[in-house]
Amino acid sequence: MHDVYQFVSGPLAWAAFGLFVGGSLYRIAAMILLARRKDVQVFEYMSLRYALRSILHWSVPFMSVNMRQRPVMTVVTFLFHLCLILSPLFVLGHVVMFDTSFGFSWPALPDQLADAMTLVVVAACLFFLGRRLSLAEAQYVTSFSDYAILALVAAPFITGFLAYHQFLDYQLMLVLHIVSGEAMLVAIPFTRLSHMLFAPFTRAYIGSEFGAVRHARDW
Amino acid sequence: MYSNGSTMTREPVQDDGLALGLARLTPERIAATTQAFLKEETGARLQVYLDTCVHCGLCSEACHYYLSHDKDPSYSPVGKVNQTILQLVKKNGRVSPEFIGQAARVAYTECNLCRRCSMYCPFGIDIAYMVGLVRRLCFKLGVTPKYLQDTVNSHSATLNQMWVREDEWIDSLQWQEGEARDEVPGLRIPLEKEGAEIMYSVIGPEPKFRTQLIYQAAVIMHAAGADWTMPATPGWDNSDMAMYSGDYELMGRLKRAHFETAMRLKVKRIVMGECGHAFRSIHDVGNRWLGWRDRPIPVIHAVQYYHELLTSGKIRIAKKYDEAVTFHDPCNIVRGMGLGDMGREVAKALTPELVEMHPNREHNYCCCAGGGVINCGPPFRNTRVSGNKIKAEQLAATGVKTVIAPCHNCHGGLEDIIHHYKLDMKIKFLGDLIYECMEKPWE
Ligand code: SF4
Ligand code: SF4
Numbered sequence: 214m215h216d217v218y219q220f221v222s223g224p225l226a227w228a229a230f231g232l233f234v235g236g237s238l239y240r241i242a243a244m245i246l247l248a249r250r251k252d253v254q255v256f257e258y259m260s261l262r263y264a265l266r267s268i269l270h271w272s273v274p275f276m277s278v279n280m281r282q283r284p285v286m287t288v289v290t291f292l293f294h295l296c297l298i299l300s301p302l303f304v305l306g307h308v309v310m311f312d313t314s315f316g317f318s319w320p321a322l323p324d325q326l327a328d329a330m331t332l333v334v335v336a337a338c339l340f341f342l343g344r345r346l347s348l349a350e351a352q353y354v355t356s357f358s359d360y361a362i363l364a365l366v367a368a369p370f371i372t373g374f375l376a377y378h379q380f381l382d383y384q385l386m387l388v389l390h391i392v393s394g395e396a397m398l399v400a401i402p403f404t405r406l407s408h409m410l411f412a413p414f415t416r417a418y419i420g421s422e423f424g425a426v427r428h429a430r431d432w
Numbered sequence: 433m434y435s436n437g438s439t440m441t442r443e444p445v446q447d448d449g450l451a452l453g454l455a456r457l458t459p460e461r462i463a464a465t466t467q468a469f470l471k472e473e474t475g476a477r478l479q480v481y482l483d484t485c486v487h488c489g490l491c492s493e494a495c496h497y498y499l500s501h502d503k504d505p506s507y508s509p510v511g512k513v514n515q516t517i518l519q520l521v522k523k524n525g526r527v528s529p530e531f532i533g534q535a536a537r538v539a540y541t542e543c544n545l546c547r548r549c550s551m552y553c554p555f556g557i558d559i560a561y562m563v564g565l566v567r568r569l570c571f572k573l574g575v576t577p578k579y580l581q582d583t584v585n586s587h588s589a590t591l592n593q594m595w596v597r598e599d600e601w602i603d604s605l606q607w608q609e610g611e612a613r614d615e616v617p618g619l620r621i622p623l624e625k626e627g628a629e630i631m632y633s634v635i636g637p638e639p640k641f642r643t644q645l646i647y648q649a650a651v652i653m654h655a656a657g658a659d660w661t662m663p664a665t666p667g668w669d670n671s672d673m674a675m676y677s678g679d680y681e682l683m684g685r686l687k688r689a690h691f692e693t694a695m696r697l698k699v700k701r702i703v704m705g706e707c708g709h710a711f712r713s714i715h716d717v718g719n720r721w722l723g724w725r726d727r728p729i730p731v732i733h734a735v736q737y738y739h740e741l742l743t744s745g746k747i748r749i750a751k752k753y754d755e756a757v758t759f760h761d762p763c764n765i766v767r768g769m770g771l772g773d774m775g776r777e778v779a780k781a782l783t784p785e786l787v788e789m790h791p792n793r794e795h796n797y798c799c800c801a802g803g804g805v806i807n808c809g810p811p812f813r814n815t816r817v818s819g820n821k822i823k824a825e826q827l828a829a830t831g832v833k834t835v836i837a838p839c840h841n842c843h844g845g846l847e848d849i850i851h852h853y854k855l856d857m858k859i860k861f862l863g864d865l866i867y868e869c870m871e872k873p874w875e
Pocket of ligand 2: 491
């Protein structure tokens with residue numbers, strides 16, 4: 214088990230980070246180059262002011278009409294994304310690991326808070342699953358990959374939680390946690406999780422069209 | 433359980449245009465045309481939109497078709513994408529003629545390209561753009577609804593939408609001028625006046641069915657002392673069904689003729705009649721096809737012009753319209769140009785009370801006639817009327833008897849809805865009310 218641990222936390226981790234960063238840069242660069250050739254209007258009408266206006270209205274909870282119409286979904290979505298991004302960055306175990314490997318560190322979250330945030334992510338994933346299964350408008354457009362992505366996102370958090378509390382086999386959970394975390398990272402640029410990369414661009418563009426060309430709000 | 437975009441229950445509809453096009457298709461031709469189309473005419477936007485969409489369904493609530501069909505998900509914006517362009521991309525065009533028939537029906541008759549859903553998607557995904565791509569492909573495959581194609585054919589042959597011949601056009605204007613001179617001595621509809629400040633342009637149906645609008649416009653222009661003209665040549669029609677059928681080459685010809693007519697007359701600006709889709713075509717679609725970032729010459733919509741006439745005092749209001757009204761926001765000038773408040777200011781100046789529909793302004797529900805849907809004619813009348821129950825409820829809730837809609841398409845759409853749902857309401861243009869209520873110094 215030790216060898217496996219060495220491998221997944223060493224070379225595999227490097228590969229995963231490499232693919233995540235490289236893949237993300239590649240996707241964004243390819244998208245921009247393609248847009249330069251085929252979607253000139255995206256650049257032509259891009260307006261910093263209206264791009265930021267649009268991003269602002271969709272980054273602050275309840276600032277858009279649709280967010281106000283679905284308060285539960287809004288709260289869950291915001292908490293989910295917040296915890297999803299912050300807890301891995303600031304959980305003590307990750308900070309310590311960086312410190313031992315690279316000799317630098319940053320303040321970590323208190324354990325209990327990180328633990329709670331992990332549970333929020335898992336609970337939100339269950340909520341999204343329930344939503345996909347029960348709401349006709351989501352069910353209608355859901356395919357296998359949507360469930361797979363949900364599982365991919367939940368896995369590192371479930372295994373991380375189990376490993377931290379030393380439930381089941383600690384070593385095994387740790388390895389599974391690392392592998393699933395790496396899988397999720399790699400999936401970001403190459404699956405629908407790429408909305409993380411593209412959302413600022415799609416918002417900026419539609420915000421510019423609505424604001425600068427059509428003089429209308431887009432929230 | 434929905435098997436990912438495959439459940440679709442619709443009554444069969446006989447449309448000769450679609451049927452004729454489909455009869456000529458083979459799977460090979462569909463694949464070849466689709467592949468070439470995807471390669472040549474789509475790029476980053478389509479790719480990013482399809483990749484970014486998380487299938488959350490949050491855009492559903494935006495669509496009046498969805499809301500009017502008891503939240504049937506096959507009418508949701510993302511549902512329409514799923515049934516059409518997503519499958520075309522996934523299967524790289526290897527689909528059957530039946531699939532194209534369904535896709536054409538969804539794209540041409542179950543979406544008004546009203547762009548409301550972009551305001552509800554957290555990513556601002558432009559679904560109307562994607563539905564527009566499906567129309568463009570259907571056009572390239574020769575699968576277009578018959579009535580819509582007929583107006584497009586008219587555009588192609590005559591540069592106007594209604595098969596109006598050049599002499600008929602001039603005749604109509606002179607006829608309206610003659611009629612109006614009985615009421616207003618000295619009134620002119622100046623034809624071909626080079627160097628006038630304004631070229632006034634209208635849509636094809638005005639000289640064909642709604643000539644009183646030209647009459648009223650002439651009276652308003654006369655009262656305001658405007659320096660205006662109308663062209664005597666093709667290029668007078670600002671409408672554009674080619675934009676909606678997917679025939680962008682023709683759209684380019686139409687917009688070029690319109691702009692060039694204004695240039696030839698050396699006018700300072702174009703004022704358009706109360707039409708929404710024509711405004712969209714000139715303001716942000718046709719101009720782009722021609723390579724203009726903006727417009728080669730300033731263009732304003734009637735709402736803006738009326739607002740200018742009232743605020744500058746060129747037109748004065750003598751009396752108010754005799755009852756309370758509500759104001760319908762046409763998508764193409766409200767979500768398309770932010771004219772909701774201006775339209776309301778004009779309406780308020782003319783009426784004793786304005787009762788709002790909710791939601792309104794950018795969040796209005798479409799009339800369900802726009803996007804060329806009404807031009808798909810009788811076979812799809814029911815699609816559009818049953819697809820907009822929500823608007824009927826909105827209208828009824830105001831309790832008023834008059835709805836103002838500064839758009840031709842909205843008039844057509846609302847008229848059918850009002851009739852079908854048995855609402856006791858009249859529809860007015862702002863121009864109708866101005867004509868009725870303004871000070872007429874000659875009287
Ligand atoms: S009709 Fe309007 S809201 Fe519905 S899908 Fe089309 S653009 Fe979106
Ligand atoms: S709201 Fe946006 S992301 Fe969600 S299903 Fe609709 S188009 Fe896709």
